[in-house]
Amino acid sequence: MAAGPDAARRAVEHVARVSYARLISYLCARSRDLPGAEDALGDAFAAALRTWPRDGVPGKPEAWLLHAARRRLIDRARLDQTRAANTAALTQLLAEAEDLSTVRAFPDERLKLLFVCAHPAIDARVHTPLMLQVVLGLEAADIAAAFVTPASTMGQRLTRAKAKIRDAGIAFEVPSGAELAPRLFAVLEAIYAAYGFGWDDVAGADDKRRGLTEEALWLARTLVELMPEEPEALGLLALFCYCQARRSQRRRADGSYVPMSEQDSTRWDGSLLAEGDHWLREAAGHQTLGRFQLEAAVQSAHVERLRGGSVSWDEIVVLYDGLIAVAPTLGARLGKIAAVAEARGPAAAFSLLDGLPAEDVQQHQPYWAVRAHLLQALGDARASEADVALQRALDLTDDPALHAFLESRRQRRA
Amino acid sequence: MKYAMLIYEPESQFNARREQPGESPFWAPWRAYHKALLEAGVYAGGSPLDRPDTTATTLRVRGGDRHVQDGPYADTKEQLGGIMLFEVASLDEALRWAAQCPAAHYGTVEVRPVADLNHIFGPEHGHGS
Numbered sequence: 001m002a003a004g005p006d007a008a009r010r011a012v013e014h015v016a017r018v019s020y021a022r023l024i025s026y027l028c029a030r031s032r033d034l035p036g037a038e039d040a041l042g043d044a045f046a047a048a049l050r051t052w053p054r055d056g057v058p059g060k061p062e063a064w065l066l067h068a069a070r071r072r073l074i075d076r077a078r079l080d081q082t083r084a085a086n087t088a089a090l091t092q093l094l095a096e097a098e099d100l101s102t103v104r105a106f107p108d109e110r111l112k113l114l115f116v117c118a119h120p121a122i123d124a125r126v127h128t129p130l131m132l133q134v135v136l137g138l139e140a141a142d143i144a145a146a147f148v149t150p151a152s153t154m155g156q157r158l159t160r161a162k163a164k165i166r167d168a169g170i171a172f173e174v175p176s177g178a179e180l181a182p183r184l185f186a187v188l189e190a191i192y193a194a195y196g197f198g199w200d201d202v203a204g205a206d207d208k209r210r211g212l213t214e215e216a217l218w219l220a221r222t223l224v225e226l227m228p229e230e231p232e233a234l235g236l237l238a239l240f241c242y243c244q245a246r247r248s249q250r251r252r253a254d255g256s257y258v259p260m261s262e263q264d265s266t267r268w269d270g271s272l273l274a275e276g277d278h279w280l281r282e283a284a285g286h287q288t289l290g291r292f293q294l295e296a297a298v299q300s301a302h303v304e305r306l307r308g309g310s311v312s313w314d315e316i317v318v319l320y321d322g323l324i325a326v327a328p329t330l331g332a333r334l335g336k337i338a339a340v341a342e343a344r345g346p347a348a349a350f351s352l353l354d355g356l357p358a359e360d361v362q363q364h365q366p367y368w369a370v371r372a373h374l375l376q377a378l379g380d381a382r383a384s385e386a387d388v389a390l391q392r393a394l395d396l397t398d399d400p401a402l403h404a405f406l407e408s409r410r411q412r413r414a
Numbered sequence: 415m416k417y418a419m420l421i422y423e424p425e426s427q428f429n430a431r432r433e434q435p436g437e438s439p440f441w442a443p444w445r446a447y448h449k450a451l452l453e454a455g456v457y458a459g460g461s462p463l464d465r466p467d468t469t470a471t472t473l474r475v476r477g478g479d480r481h482v483q484d485g486p487y488a489d490t491k492e493q494l495g496g497i498m499l500f501e502v503a504s505l506d507e508a509l510r511w512a513a514q515c516p517a518a519h520y521g522t523v524e525v526r527p528v529a530d531l532n533h534i535f536g537p538e539h540g541h542g543s
Contacts, residue, residue, distance in 0.1 A: 170505045
């Protein structure tokens with residue numbers, strides 16, 4: 001009991017990191033008042049920071065926090081007459097939280113909360129930020145920075161979404177039947193977007209965004225833990241494992257950029273790669289192919305080829321074709337074009353590239369980099385076009401390492 | 415919670431409602447829908463509107479003056495054609511019922527929570543439906 005102030009503070013931080021999502025999910029699955037639950041849990045953590053150093057860390061820290069948060073919620077509900085309907089739900093909460101002092105575990109409602117955050121009645125732009133804030137407890141200002149959105153705009157969107165969840169009476173439930181597939185896809189997309197924002201910060205210059213890949217990986221793991229039979233959830237987790245395994249190798253020690261094909265594959269994280277293989281096999285066992293499994297399969301093939309496996313470029317092209325059939329994103333189409341260049345030469349690849357709609361590619365940095373690369377491969381006759389494309393690729397990046405890498409390509413040709 | 419479903423539909427529906435005899439197949443999906451709502455105990459009132467926007471009259475009172483205008487409040491291609499109230503546990507349940515409404519399949523329906531004003535008007539309020 002006689003934990004020093006430091007030990008007590010560490011205990012609070014530990015519970016916050018490990019149990020925040022479960023605590024907030026439990027509270028709002030019952031009260032359906034997400035902003036209220038967040039405030040109440042925030043107050044409970046503040047109270048813990050005040051009292052644990054004095055009184056010692058309680059035997060069941062989570063139960064203690066829930067108890068404190070629940071009292072806050074009920075006090076507030078009594079003041080707020082307009083939500084009289086919530087009182088019944090809160091009475092239930094009261095009774096259940098009372099039991100928590102005797103019961104070891106409290107119900108895990110995280111899955112319900114994930115589905116609420118990506119609910120179709122909520123503005124799709126806010127699905128990912130909402131998940132990061134509500135499930136992971138990230139600060140609104142940090143989320144705004146990661147999504148390159150003004151903090152006030154992001155704050156308003158989050159506040160509006162949380163008020164809608166409460167006021168429109170969105171159910172805290174895992175959808176079933178025909179509703180499940182589209183709803184699950186929205187959850188997966190939101191987690192995928194969170195990973196993408198973290199991944200794009202290649203330089204790791206931005207602390208907020210670097211953390212996002214870890215957080216997204218954690219969300220994907222949680223989802224698989226809660227829905228172990230969903231092939232697309234397994235596919236998403238496999239995809240993240242493959243990406244995360246080689247994440248740190250995208251830069252040399254001096255900070256310079258290394259394209260995937262030039263990375264030292266022996267320095268990739270072998271256990272994460274093995275884990276990716278494991279989840280992809282699990283997913284394949286269900287024999288229901290989908291976008292995220294195909295994305296993972298493409299990554300798996302790239303990794304396998306670079307580690308000396310017997311994967312051909314033609315096979316990689318086929319995987320991209322499958323992916324494009326279900327998710328024709330610009331990224332997937334450029335990936336295919338790069339693979340076609342390897343399998344059938346730059347001329348075949350360039351004619352595919354030229355078929356991409358001009359309005360989609362205008363501001364897309366990777367398009368101009370691939371274009372420059374193909375034009376250079378096509379020889380001197382296309383050299384001036386290659387220079388134009390390379391300049392455009394340079395203009396569209398503010399990452400100094402990528403800038404330097406592209407410059408070196410220009411010099412290599414000169 | 416109580417939810418209102420506002421039904422927006424093309425003008426042709428208003429005409430059909432007046433012209434189609436009771437035994438016509440036009441009414442079959444509406445009868446089935448109404449029956450399902452009643453049997454589930456979620457129906458809390460409602461009514462279609464009689465004629466399209468051409469019969470709508472808009473009124474505002476400002477500074478003691480009545481401003482009466484011809485036409486609906488919002489001029490849209492699909493018009494407000496009716497309203498239904500559901501008593502259900504959540505938005506999701508309300509949306510499930512809304513998706514079964516025949517009008518959701520040719521028009522658009524908007525689902526909104528109804529304000530709970532029992533603390534103002536007393537518990538009898540809202541039992542009028």
